[in-house]
Every structure is written in C-alpha cells, then in structure tokens.
Amino acid sequence: MAIYLYRLLRDLFYKFVIHPLGLIARPVSRAEQLLSEDIRLKWEREQTLLKEQMVLKDTEEIKCMLQVGQLQEDTCMSSNMQYYIAGVDISFVKGDDVTACAALVVLTFPKLEVVYSDCKMIELTKPYIPGFLGFREVPFLLELFNDLQQRRPELMPHLVMVDGNGILHPREFGSACHLGVCLGLPCIGVAKKLFHVDGLEKNVEHHEKIASLEKGGDTFPLVGSSGRVLGMALRSCSSSKNPIYVSPGHLNQLEWLILIPESTSESGNKQMMDKARKILKTYTRMQHEESIR
DNA sequence: GCGACAG
DNA sequence: ATCTTGTCGC
Numbered sequence: 001m002a003i004y005l006y007r008l009l010r011d012l013f014y015k016f017v018i019h020p021l022g023l024i025a026r027p028v029s030r031a032e033q034l035l036s037e038d039i040r041l042k043w044e045r046e047q048t049l050l051k052e053q054m055v056l057k058d059t060e061e062i063k064c065m066l067q068v069g070q071l072q073e074d075t076c077m078s079s080n081m082q083y084y085i086a087g088v089d090i091s092f093v094k095g096d097d098v099t100a101c102a103a104l105v106v107l108t109f110p111k112l113e114v115v116y117s118d119c120k121m122i123e124l125t126k127p128y129i130p131g132f133l134g135f136r137e138v139p140f141l142l143e144l145f146n147d148l149q150q151r152r153p154e155l156m157p158h159l160v161m162v163d164g165n166g167i168l169h170p171r172e173f174g175s176a177c178h179l180g181v182c183l184g185l186p187c188i189g190v191a192k193k194l195f196h197v198d199g200l201e202k203n204v205e206h207h208e209k210i211a212s213l214e215k216g217g218d219t220f221p222l223v224g225s226s227g228r229v230l231g232m233a234l235r236s237c238s239s240s241k242n243p244i245y246v247s248p249g250h251l252n253q254l255e256w257l258i259l260i261p262e263s264t265s266e267s268g269n270k271q272m273m274d275k276a277r278k279i280l281k282t283y284t285r286m287q288h289e290e291s292i293r
Numbered sequence: 294g295c296g297a298c299a300g
Numbered sequence: 301a302t303c304t305t306g307t308c309g310c
Binding site for chain 1: 297298299300
Binding site: 090091092093094095096097100124128163239 | 301302303308309
C-alpha cells in the first residue's frame with residue numbers, strides 16, 4: 001500500500017511541479033470529435049469483418065513447439081524441424097509523435113538465437129485510439145514480414161509475439177489478432193499494462209493476485225466477469241514485480257498458455273518468450289539509434 | 294453522462 | 301508510445 005501512495009505522490013509531483021504545462025489540456029474541437037467517432041465506427045466494422053477470419057486453434061507447429069519447449073525431448077514427429085519465433089515492436093522517436101521505428105526479429109526455438117533482424121523508419125499517420133491499436137501499427141508490421149518473405153522465406157516464424165493484446169480486448173480482437181489474421185500466422189499478444197475490459201481491472205483483488213506470484217514463471221488466469229478466460233498474467237522473471245499480460249491472437253488457443261504452469265520444473269516456455277521479447281527490445285533500440293546517425 | 298482505456 | 305528518477309545486477 002505504501003508503495004502505491006509513494007508512486008501517486010511522485011506522479012503528482014512530476015505532473016504539477018516538473019511539468020505544469022502538461023496540465024493545460026489541449027481543447028478538442030467538435031470537428032475533431034466527430035472525425036474520431038467516424039473513424040471508430042468504421043474501424044469497429046472492419047474489426048468485425050476481420051474477426052470472422054480469426055481461428056483460435058493451435059497449428060500443428062505450435063503443438064510440436066510446445067512439446068519441444070516443455071519436455072526438451074523430441075517427442076514430436078517432425079523433431080528434425082527447426083522452429084522460429086518472431087517478435088515485432090514499434091518504438092518512437094522522443095519528442096516526435098509520428099516518426100517511429102518498426103522492428104522485426106526472428107529467433108530459433110527453443111534456443112533463441114537471433115537469425116534475422118530488420119528495422120524500418122516509418123511515419124505513423126493513423127491516430128492511437130484505445131481498442132484500435134492494430135489499425136495504427138499493423139500495416140507497417142506487414143511490410144516487415146513482406147521483406148522477410150522476399151529475403152529469407154525459410155525464416156517465416158511459427159509464432160509471432162506482438163506488443164499489445166490478443167483476445168484480451170473490448171471486442172476480443174486486439175492488435176495481435178489483427179496482425180495474425182492479416183499475416184495468416186500464429187500470434188500472441190504481450191502487453192505490459194492490463195487492458196481494463198470485461199470487468200477486469202487493476203483493483204485490490206488484482207493487486208493481491210499479483211502479489212501471490214512468487215517467482216518468475218508464475219501465472220494466474222485473467223477471467224472476465226463473463227466467465228471467459230481471456231489471457232494469463234505472467235511474472236516473467238523473479239526480478240520483475242509487474243506481470244505481463246499474455247493472450248492468444250490467432251491460430252493458437254489459450255489452453256497452451258495455461259498448460260505450461262503444470263510442468264513441474266520451470267515454466268521454460270514463457271520465460272523463453274520473455275527473454276525473446278527483451279532481445280527484441282534491445283534490437284529495436286540499437287537499430288533505432290543506428291538509423292538516426 | 295462521465296471517466297477509463299493496450300501502444 | 302514518450303517524458304523523470306532511483307535502484308539493482310552484470
């Protein structure tokens with residue numbers, strides 16, 4: 001409790017004392033409001049259409065990867081197969097709202113060796129509207145995969161990690177679903193903050209559940225008030241206090257996320273995923289800095 | 294009706 | 301997403 005009070009005070013201090021200008025909110029014109037409503041309705045319809053194409057079932061590759069990752073044994077028929085997972089992210093230029101860097105990194109699975117990385121400077125034109133992140137970011141991510149297909153088609157990943165949510169979303173169609181459907185590849189959403197949806201919120205209960213995560217790899221399911229399990233909260237490693245929120249996007253189902261904690265030893269799969277995500281982040285930054293020079 | 298609201 | 305700051309681990 002003390003830590004929350006501390007953070008609250010610190011944030012207030014930052015807002016009022018360090019950045020008093022931030023208090024002067026930019027007036028939103030009526031025209032702008034209408035435009036935003038217009039976009040919303042249009043995007044909502046598009047989401048409905050795309051959602052019809054979403055499949056929440058594991059591909060054969062995902063099933064095999066699960067066995068490889070969990071048992072560390074070649075129980076799968078195609079055990080000679082080399083698996084690839086990818087991560088995508090978009091990072092912004094500081095102080096600039098439109099210029100950003102989109103990055104794609106492909107890793108082997110389960111060894112997590114980087115075999116491909118690409119980065120493109122882009123101009124984000126579409127606005128960020130909560131619930132419609134996909135429309136802002138997915139087109140640029142598709143370009144990166146297009147280039148991958150041109151250059152190294154054999155490295156097309158069997159699973160993609162997306163910054164954002166999968167079905168943990170107001171209409172159960174987050175950016176991971178969006179990318180997955182457009183790409184035709186299995187995607188999972190990985191978010192750092194809980195999307196308040198279907199009754200889920202960062203209330204006292206939620207904080208208690210977070211506190212009950214003792215070590216890296218510990219999880220708890222995110223059950224909405226509808227009773228539907230929309231994803232999992234995962235403590236990615238022992239040193240991170242805040243969990244990440246994982247949810248299926250396309251061509252994989254939630255069950256495989258839940259199955260992992262059952263494995264007796266470490267929940268290797270998810271730790272690996274988080275490790276991969278960190279690698280991705282590092283790459284985004286590195287290439288970003290490089291591109292500025 | 295109003296605020297909240299992934300990145 | 302980005303801003304600050306402190307702290308911890310390699």
